[in-house]
Amino acid sequence: MYIMGDSTVDCGENTLFFPYLLRNLSLHPCEGSPSSILPHLLAKKIGLPYPIPFYSQNGSSEVLERGINLGSTGATILSNPTTPLLQSLNQQLRQVFEIFQLLQLELSQETANEFIRSSTLFYISFGKDDYINLFQRKSTNGPGSDAEKLSRILVDQMTNAIEYLYDSNVRKFVFMGILPLGCAPRFLHATNGSVADEVVCAADINNFVLEYNAYLEQRIVRLGMKLSDAQLIFCDFYRPMMEIINNPSTYGIKNVKNACCGEGTDSGLRGCMSMNLACADPSTHVWWDQFNPGLAVSSLIADSAWSGELLPDICRPTTVQNLVSSV
DSSP states (O other), X not given: OEEEESTTTOXXXXXXXXXXXXXXXXXXXXXXXXXXXXXXXXXXXXXXOOOEEGGGOOSOHHHHTTOEEOOOTTOBSSOOTTSTTSOBHHHHHHHHHHHHHHHHHHHOHHHHHHHHHHHOOEEEEOSHXXXXXXXXXXXXXXXXXXXXXXXXXXXXXXHHHHHHHHHTTOOEEEEEOOOOGGGSHHHHHHTTOEETTEEOOOHHHHHHHHHHHHHHHHHHHHHHHHSTTOEEEEEOSHHHHHHHHHSGGGGTOOEEEXXXXXXXXXXXXXXXXXXXXXXXOXXXXXXXXSSOBOHHHHHHHHHHHHHSOSSTTSEESSOHHHHHHOO
């Protein structure tokens, strides 16, 4: 299993100078450990050890063949000129190709290509931090037309990445959509969307996220027809989270509004800078910090993405379990 992505797949272990670059977000974006995030939960279901961070591997074929997590907190699809130390999709692609070249050198080109083609699964989760950056910059006036243009640009870049990976013999892909950022504690605070103990999501932000998700899924479907021997599935992070937010008691959730760990209104103004800020029972909260769901929600989504039960049709056109077991 090879993982590419942003803060949905990395807890800061794979982000150089993480405490300094992201000090205004969260020093603890995961609920205690990486085992609380979705790709870790899916790797466990597949029966694989969680891929080690790219910057922790030693370049040996034995390590590379076990899978690598190239994801990096703060990573964006587009390069970030204001913070060049944060990774982009293209930087992670270059790291993938470095790994493939090392495998070809150590295993022979034919053996490495067959391994990549038949034995690897790429889990790709990008876009969240692109939109967080945009919405935070535009918080006073709303994201406006910039977000409309951004969705097309981002999906075009994702499409190019799929084709590059396919040309490098990758055949199995899992793509994650973006979660409902308009319901995240940070944007509820910024938009004054909180009412009593209920939550009123920022509809404009969620609409832009929905546009991106829909466009990405459309392109994945088209690529699936074009790349006939590739298997691509899109997993909808948005819809199951909205189901949980709208019907929390059904899923054992009590708090859909406040972050478990953070500071300020709804604990969403500033991220989880210390584990001492965490609530007594994270399992009762949808949100761990200002932008990230907790283990309880991630576990529900992982179970549904894997088997299609509980919250059906999250992953389309098939489940992660079926993708993994297919020849």
